[in-house]
Amino acid sequence: xxxxxxxxxxxxxxxxxxxxxxxxxxxxxxxxxxxxxxxxxxxxxxxxxxxxxxxxxxxxxxxxxxxxxxxxxxxxxxxxxxxxxxxxxxxxxxxxxxxxxxxxxxxxxxxxxxxxxxxxxxxxxxxxxxxxxxxxxxxxxxxxxxxxxxxxxxxxxxxxxxxxxxxxxxxxxxxxxxxxxxxxxxxxxxxxxxxxxxxxxxxxxxxxxxxxxxxxxxxxxxxxxxxxxxxxxxxxxxxxxxxxxxxxxxxxxxxxxxxxxxx
Numbered sequence: 706x707x708x709x710x711x712x713x714x715x716x717x718x719x720x721x722x723x724x725x726x727x728x729x730x731x732x733x734x735x736x737x738x739x740x741x742x743x744x745x746x747x748x749x750x751x752x753x754x755x756x757x758x759x760x761x762x763x764x765x766x767x768x769x770x771x772x773x774x775x776x777x778x779x780x781x782x783x784x785x786x787x788x789x790x791x792x793x794x795x796x797x798x799x800x801x802x803x804x805x806x807x808x809x810x811x812x813x814x815x816x817x818x819x820x821x822x823x824x825x826x827x828x829x830x831x832x833x834x835x836x837x838x839x840x841x842x843x844x845x846x847x848x849x850x851x852x853x854x855x856x857x858x859x860x861x862x863x864x865x866x867x868x869x870x871x872x873x874x875x876x877x878x879x880x881x882x883x884x885x886x887x888x889x890x891x892x893x894x895x896x897x898x899x900x901x902x903x904x905x906x907x908x909x910x911x912x913x914x915x916x917x918x919x920x921x922x923x924x925x926x927x928x929x930x931x932x933x934x935x936x937x938x939x940x941x942x943x944x945x946x947x948x949x950x951x952x953x954x955x956x957x958x959x960x961x962x963x964x965x966x967x968x
Contacts, residue, residue: 712796712861713796713860713862713944714797714942715793715796715944716797717747719748720746722745722747723744723745723747723856726966727741727742727850727851727963728963728965729962730962733920733960743763743765744764745761745852745967746761755794756794756795757793757797758803759790760789762787762788774823778823778826778829779829782816782819782833786812790803791803797856802840802844805840805843809837812834849876851949851951852965855966858873858933862889862900864893868890869888871886871887871888872884873902873933875929875931877953879919880912880919883909884906885904885931887903887905889901896938896940897945898937899936899937900935902932902935903931904929904930905929906929907926912927920960926955928954928955928956929954930951930952931949932950933949934949946966947966948964948966949966950963
């Protein structure tokens, strides 16, 4: 059978709204859990060279507890970096920032009065500004968040029932990045397709050493599994859903689990 490789696109006409959910569960010793949610508004502009600009606004669903002043300051500094405008290729894969300096100047204006609201917040503002002015560093850190990677993940697939090989980078918070190699199996539907990316890997030595250094479980070998469920709408040329489930284990017990979805 002749291979027919399908290359889906991410196209946004007008404004598209995604709802983002992210949960993290740690079981290194004492069990801890975290949850966050937000909305993403995306507006698209097409360029002459067939690239596109996405203007992304992030709207938090719920404020942080008022007693956590440090987190409130960081949250306000982070939120002030939006909207973010990025350049993507015709498929919707991240290429670069778009007029990053304009965003930096906007951030300076938005946060100019934060000292009046929070005492000694200028220290944190200056630290954030140093990172913000380094364009490559800023976006490298941004793309560590699962929903950013999911947003730009627009893989092609083979529609003859065969598996497509693909890679996805996942950031284990406080530890580092792992490259998850796996396969995509897609099923055609009347209005698009469902695709499932699955990966099972052994954690590389450098990441293993970082885990042992921070949590000291002294496990001989860690394993990671990553599954990503995707639903693509062909008439709209959009992914209507992406959901990722990343699990780090010692072979028997789950030590770290992060679930992220954009719908």
